[in-house]
Amino acid sequence: MTVAIHGLKNPSPDYGRGQGGGAVVVVRSVPMAGAVELVVYDSASADAVKPGQFFQVGVRAPHTILRRPYSAAWSDPASGRVGFIFNVVGAGSAWLSVRDDGQALDLLGPLGRGFNLDRDRPVVCIAGGLGVAVFPGVVQALLARGRTVMVLQGAQTKTQLLPADRFQGATVQVATDDGSTGHQGSVIDLLAHLIVSREKDPLQLSGEAQGGGVDLFACGPTPMLRSLIELAGRRQIPLESIQVALETPMGCGIGTCLGCAAPSREGGYLLTCQEGPCVSADRIDWDRMTDAFHG
Numbered sequence: 001m002t003v004a005i006h007g008l009k010n011p012s013p014d015y016g017r018g019q020g021g022g023a024v025v026v027v028r029s030v031p032m033a034g035a036v037e038l039v040v041y042d043s044a045s046a047d048a049v050k051p052g053q054f055f056q057v058g059v060r061a062p063h064t065i066l067r068r069p070y071s072a073a074w075s076d077p078a079s080g081r082v083g084f085i086f087n088v089v090g091a092g093s094a095w096l097s098v099r100d101d102g103q104a105l106d107l108l109g110p111l112g113r114g115f116n117l118d119r120d121r122p123v124v125c126i127a128g129g130l131g132v133a134v135f136p137g138v139v140q141a142l143l144a145r146g147r148t149v150m151v152l153q154g155a156q157t158k159t160q161l162l163p164a165d166r167f168q169g170a171t172v173q174v175a176t177d178d179g180s181t182g183h184q185g186s187v188i189d190l191l192a193h194l195i196v197s198r199e200k201d202p203l204q205l206s207g208e209a210q211g212g213g214v215d216l217f218a219c220g221p222t223p224m225l226r227s228l229i230e231l232a233g234r235r236q237i238p239l240e241s242i243q244v245a246l247e248t249p250m251g252c253g254i255g256t257c258l259g260c261a262a263p264s265r266e267g268g269y270l271l272t273c274q275e276g277p278c279v280s281a282d283r284i285d286w287d288r289m290t291d292a293f294h295g
């Protein structure tokens with residue numbers, strides 16, 4: 001359940017724009033254990049952002065020179081709002097987590113490329129940990145296009161799962177490391193389990209995926225993405241049917257620092273902030289893809 005900590009109800013369309021425009025926090029809440037959701041009023045960003053795109057968010061914590069990249073969790077052009085869901089891992093996210101209603105946020109974006117939503121077939125969204133943050137808006141957009149959606153969400157424990165009611169209209173299955181709810185194990189174990197047990201698989205994933213009839217969208221730590229790629233190899237799931245939202249380290253977010261380079265299958269590197277963060281899995285050289293954060 002989402003716990004609202006603070007909230008401004010129905011801000012006027014110009015709320016927060018008095019001093020040169022910009023975004024302003026209108027609701028701060030805790031959507032699941034260890035995470036914060038900031039709802040920001042910024043009608044230009046809410047209009048412009050596509051599912052899977054990100055913003056470079058200015059943070060004012062001591063010794064944080066660079067902006068921090070955050071995916072838009074969802075957007076609602078009608079109310080001019082954009083949501084961000086994140087956890088605290090360092091100084092930037094700690095500063096962000098205590099932004100309160102009425103405070104301005106400095107958003108640069110939307111940036112990068114979102115998911116390609118255009119195909120006309122079912123989608124399985126696979127989220128590991130805070131990777132789930134990108135999916136509320138993605139799922140909403142897929143459902144609006146009439147696509148059938150299944151969400152597979154994995155976390156360490158039950159309380160760290162984003163509640164299933166954030167994915168209304170989709171089928172949701174969960175996995176936890178400690179077995180406190182859902183499948184015990186990783187979200188990729190859950191996917192593997194669904195592939196071999198057709199009767200529990202409303203999308204008939206086993207048959208469809210092997211024939212290339214289902215799209216898989218994934219976001220989570222690099223080891224999770226690598227296990228997905230390995231599973232795809234074992235089950236003959238074409239890599240072209242998988243899109244991944246990469247969270248490589250980013251400096252500028254606009255293609256100048258080269259900090260976000262990911263190894264390309266064609267040799268060399270691609271810049272995640274320009275060609276991603278959402279890319280087809282067949283564009284990445286997974287043998288050279290390392291986890292910059294977890295060794």
Ligand SMILES: Cc1cc2nc3c(=O)[nH]c(=O)nc-3n(C[C@H](O)[C@H](O)[C@H](O)COP(=O)(O)OP(=O)(O)OC[C@H]3O[C@@H](n4cnc5c(N)ncnc54)[C@H](O)[C@@H]3O)c2cc1C
Binds near residue numbers: 088093
């Ligand atoms: C395109 C993109 C979208 C993102 N969207 C989200 C989101 O929606 N929600 C969310 O919670 N996070 C998201 N992230 C990760 C987020 O940007 C980082 O967690 C954040 O920059 C950390 O800043 P910090 O100052 O708090 O931590 P720092 O002091 O910069 O780092 C603290 C610790 O966190 C680790 N860390 C930093 N960045 C990442 C990362 N990308 N992945 C894993 N560990 C990291 C560092 O190695 C270090 O150990 C996204 C990253 C990218 C590239």
Ligand code: FES
Binds near residue numbers: 251
């Ligand atoms: S983050 Fe600087 S080039 Fe991509």
